[in-house]
Amino acid sequence: EAQVTQNPRYLITVTGKKLTVTCSQNMNHEYMSWYRQDPGLGLRQIYYSMNVEVTDKGDVPEGYKVSRKEKRNFPLILESPSPNQTSLYFCASSPSGRGNNQPQHFGDGTRLSIL
Amino acid sequence: AQSVTQLGSHVSVSEGALVLLRCNYSSSVPPYLFWYVQYPNQGLQLLLKYTTGATLVKGINGFEAEFKKSETSFHLTKPSAHMSDAAEYFCAVRDSGGYQKVTFGIGTKLQVIP
Numbered sequence: 001e002a003q004v005t006q007n008p009r010y011l012i013t014v015t016g017k018k019l020t021v022t023c024s025q026n027m028n029h030e031y032m033s034w035y036r037q038d039p040g041l042g043l044r045q046i047y048y049s050m051n052v053e054v055t056d057k058g059d060v061p062e063g064y065k066v067s068r069k070e071k072r073n074f075p076l077i078l079e080s081p082s083p084n085q086t087s088l089y090f091c092a093s094s095p096s097g098r099g100n101n102q103p104q105h106f107g108d109g110t111r112l113s114i115l
Numbered sequence: 116a117q118s119v120t121q122l123g124s125h126v127s128v129s130e131g132a133l134v135l136l137r138c139n140y141s142s143s144v145p146p147y148l149f150w151y152v153q154y155p156n157q158g159l160q161l162l163l164k165y166t167t168g169a170t171l172v173k174g175i176n177g178f179e180a181e182f183k184k185s186e187t188s189f190h191l192t193k194p195s196a197h198m199s200d201a202a203e204y205f206c207a208v209r210d211s212g213g214y215q216k217v218t219f220g221i222g223t224k225l226q227v228i229p
Contacts, residue, residue, distance in 0.1 A: 040221060101147045
């Protein structure tokens with residue numbers, strides 16, 4: 001089954017304790033992206049990757065890091081989490097390439113609470 | 116930079132009534148347009164998309180949307196609301212050029228009243 005898998009689904013942690021949210025897709029998609037969803041703000045893009053070893057900032061990259069060492073994986077790293085990063089996070093993937101008109105496939109989300 | 120405006124963060128309709136969720140975009144070139152639906156505690160699912168060709172697009176669950184270039188709009192409609200349509204709906208645009216950036220609207224929560 002084609003899917004985007006995020007882990008963990010829920011996490012409560014404390015300020016400053018490094019954490020990683022994993023994202024894996026099994027569709028051989030080149031494009032992967034991370035979003036955060038906050039009430040009244042919709043989905044805002046954090047980082048995206050056009051392919052392996054190619055990443056770029058989205059609209060709200062501060063406080064986050066990503067890496068793309070393999071095509072299927074795109075982890076989101078919070079080196080020193082702060083309470084303003086409490087949010088619902090989504091990973092998404094799609095085919096890439098110029099003129100690509102394909103929709104994104106989304107994971108089920110990760111709810112992070114940072115105390 | 117492109118932007119997406121969804122008018123009305125909350126919309127209430129009676130069961131059986133018309134659903135109309137509005138989406139306007141700003142883009143220098145016609146982008147690709149999508150509507151996604153999010154049910155509680157789930158990720159986003161594609162409802163429908165417009166890329167090229169016919170401007171009236173049909174999606175799943177009886178939804179459709181019409182691309183109007185002159186109005187830079189892509190409003191979502193359904194003739195008769197069902198209780199199961201209660202969810203949050205997001206309009207999104209994707210660059211048709213090289214960078215593939217996707218921009219989402221803030222979402223519209225649809226409430227269906229019995």
